[in-house]
Amino acid sequence: MKMRKDLTILIGIYLIFSALPILFHGDLYIMNILIMCLIWGVVAASWDLIMGFAGIFSFAQVAFFIIGAYGSAILTNALGISPWLGLPAGGLITAIIGVLVGLPCLRLKGAYIALVTFAVHMILVPFLKSDAGRAIGTGGPQGILSIAPLKLFGYTYSSMEPVPWFYTTFFISLIALFIIYKIIHSKWGLAFIAVRDSEVFAKSIGINDFKYKLLVFGVSSFLTGMIGALYAHYVGMLSTRMLGLDRFLILMVMLVLGGLGRFPGAVIGALITVFLSELLRPLEVYRLLIFGAMVTILVVAMPQGITGLFFPAGGSSPIARPARFILKKLRG
Amino acid sequence: MIRELIDVLISGITNGSVYAIMAVGMALVYGVTRVFNFAYGSFYSMGGYLAWMFLKVKVGYLFAIILVIPLLFLAGFATEKFAVRPLRERKDWEMMALMATLGLALFLDNLYLVAFGPFVKSLPLILEGQANLGGFVFAFQDILILLIAVSIMIGFMLFLGRTRLGMSVRAVAQNVSGAQIVGVAKDRVFGFTFAISAVLVGSGGILLAPKYFVSPLGGWEILVKAWVITAFGGMGSIKGSLYAAFILGIVEALVGWQFGFTWTLFAWVAILLITLIVRPQGLLGTWG
Numbered sequence: 001m002k003m004r005k006d007l008t009i010l011i012g013i014y015l016i017f018s019a020l021p022i023l024f025h026g027d028l029y030i031m032n033i034l035i036m037c038l039i040w041g042v043v044a045a046s047w048d049l050i051m052g053f054a055g056i057f058s059f060a061q062v063a064f065f066i067i068g069a070y071g072s073a074i075l076t077n078a079l080g081i082s083p084w085l086g087l088p089a090g091g092l093i094t095a096i097i098g099v100l101v102g103l104p105c106l107r108l109k110g111a112y113i114a115l116v117t118f119a120v121h122m123i124l125v126p127f128l129k130s131d132a133g134r135a136i137g138t139g140g141p142q143g144i145l146s147i148a149p150l151k152l153f154g155y156t157y158s159s160m161e162p163v164p165w166f167y168t169t170f171f172i173s174l175i176a177l178f179i180i181y182k183i184i185h186s187k188w189g190l191a192f193i194a195v196r197d198s199e200v201f202a203k204s205i206g207i208n209d210f211k212y213k214l215l216v217f218g219v220s221s222f223l224t225g226m227i228g229a230l231y232a233h234y235v236g237m238l239s240t241r242m243l244g245l246d247r248f249l250i251l252m253v254m255l256v257l258g259g260l261g262r263f264p265g266a267v268i269g270a271l272i273t274v275f276l277s278e279l280l281r282p283l284e285v286y287r288l289l290i291f292g293a294m295v296t297i298l299v300v301a302m303p304q305g306i307t308g309l310f311f312p313a314g315g316s317s318p319i320a321r322p323a324r325f326i327l328k329k330l331r332g
Numbered sequence: 333m334i335r336e337l338i339d340v341l342i343s344g345i346t347n348g349s350v351y352a353i354m355a356v357g358m359a360l361v362y363g364v365t366r367v368f369n370f371a372y373g374s375f376y377s378m379g380g381y382l383a384w385m386f387l388k389v390k391v392g393y394l395f396a397i398i399l400v401i402p403l404l405f406l407a408g409f410a411t412e413k414f415a416v417r418p419l420r421e422r423k424d425w426e427m428m429a430l431m432a433t434l435g436l437a438l439f440l441d442n443l444y445l446v447a448f449g450p451f452v453k454s455l456p457l458i459l460e461g462q463a464n465l466g467g468f469v470f471a472f473q474d475i476l477i478l479l480i481a482v483s484i485m486i487g488f489m490l491f492l493g494r495t496r497l498g499m500s501v502r503a504v505a506q507n508v509s510g511a512q513i514v515g516v517a518k519d520r521v522f523g524f525t526f527a528i529s530a531v532l533v534g535s536g537g538i539l540l541a542p543k544y545f546v547s548p549l550g551g552w553e554i555l556v557k558a559w560v561i562t563a564f565g566g567m568g569s570i571k572g573s574l575y576a577a578f579i580l581g582i583v584e585a586l587v588g589w590q591f592g593f594t595w596t597l598f599a600w601v602a603i604l605l606i607t608l609i610v611r612p613q614g615l616l617g618t619w620g
Contacts (some may be wrong), residue, residue: 022523122556130594296433
């Protein structure tokens with residue numbers, strides 16, 4: 001069986017990644033960046049699944065990530081359950097909230113969805129900081145200062161030994177991305193493409209896009225929440241600062257850079273952006289200024305993102321397009 | 333009790349009048365160009381910051397406002413021309429326009445942060461002093477805000493109803509190709525709509541700045557508020573936004589009085605969600 005191009009690229013990236021700890025296992029800084037690449041790759045790809053494939057303008061992605069993180073942290077801290085159970089539990093909580101948000105949202109149109117989901121993001125900060133939040137264990141404005149790390153066969157993960165963290169994140173993210181890949185190439189994925197290309201026609205042949213959209217919203221929130229939970233246990237502390245607009249902006253750069261609806265573009269976008277963000281860190285406040293401008297410029301000038309440069313849609317490359325244009329001109 | 337209630341209602345109506353200007357600006361852009369402008373809140377801060385800059389060099393309020401308005405106009409026009417117009421040809425342009433304006437908003441907010449620092453700036457009151465009418469205290473500032481806001485609204489309505497340009501704006505809102513057939517330059521109308529909306533929300537920024545200060549991220553709350561008002565009133569319906577602004581302005585004052593102002597947004601979003609479940613198109617909106 002011939003392997004699909006997107007899966008080949010994804011496996012290629014992961015093969016390279018699997019070998020990187022051999023080079024960098026002693027360097028805590030680099031290892032941390034690599035782990036972040038894997039985590040944000042999943043967040044960006046599940047966002048792309050909603051935005052680029054299902055065509056839902058959801059802006060609650062960072063909020064879902066944080067809900068999963070807080071969910072697992074609170075459960076492990078308050079009930080003392082194993083962090084390994086916290087991961088799917090965090091995902092499940094996020095999926096439930098995602099579906100609850102999705103139920104009213106998906107009946108709405110375009111900009112309405114963007115804003116209701118964005119409002120979810122906006123009201124999450126005051127909620128987590130409020131007394132009601134403190135009551136369920138969010139720690140109020142302070143955040144959660146200590147979260148149990150993962151444990152495996154008597155070994156407790158530690159931030160000083162990044163290699164186990166790396167491979168755990170590696171496998172969890174690989175599973176998550178494989179699920180996304182499967183969805184894109186399933187009946188659901190086909191339904192989305194049909195709805196995206198011609199909504200009226202798709203509906204006329206009996207595609208119930210609401211059902212598929214709600215399902216994909218749930219799955220995507222689950223994956224985002226689960227990786228958020230992993231992030232919480234990895235970093236060991238949480239605060240509402242994560243909900244600042246800078247995270248949101250960086251996530252957007254990942255998606256726009258990778259190209260919307262071009263799996264695994266978002267993963268590639270995340271890898272580049274995490275490194276870029278580290279490289280630009282010395283610029284401090286100017287970094288976000290650059291990222292903001294980058295989003296607008298990329299959307300206007302390079303709508304297919306980086307992946308569009310190498311694998312243009314419809315078989316025309318950036319070189320072929322101008323060439324065809326000139327040929328057309330010559331013919332009159 | 334009754335006295336407090338009346339004070340609260342007055343403050344609700346004053347704020348509501350400013351919200352009305354801002355919500356109408358958003359409804360106008362959405363109704364005419366079908367773009368949701370995420371940079372809308374950043375134009376609010378832009379109005380405040382520009383006024384602060386001009387007041388700093390002591391030109392006086394009147395001149396500051398005269399200088400700020402053309403700048404806001406230009407900023408709005410440029411946004412449409414460079415960030416939205418190039419996208420219009422594409423199939424998924426609505427989502428692209430959302431992303432492009434969101435990028436612009438984050439760019440502008442960080443620009444304010446770099447240029448003016450993280451601390452809030454305060455503008456002096458436009459008019460000091462207060463009047464005492466039968467036991468009720470009216471601050472001159474509030475009366476002036478209400479008067480300015482209402483005159484801006486009336487001026488805007490006259491412009492839409494009576495002038496040639498206003499009529500072409502309405503024509504494009506109703507039917508783009510129809511308007512083009514009778515010779516309306518749609519690109520100019522789109523650009524103009526963005527420009528006017530930036531002026532409307534920016535003036536709101538100047539009017540509210542003495543009360544609520546100017547800060548780099550202050551625009552986000554305004555963006556969400558303006559959106560809740562427009563969605564509640566009916567996206568794209570100017571009349572609906574007008575009613576919604578006053579209703580929600582009064583709700584805000586009442587909720588703030590009884591429970592504290594942190595609960596305003598929760599109350600608004602709750603009202604909006606209930607409205608959307610019953611009437612997805614908002615009070616006076618239509619799908620389209």
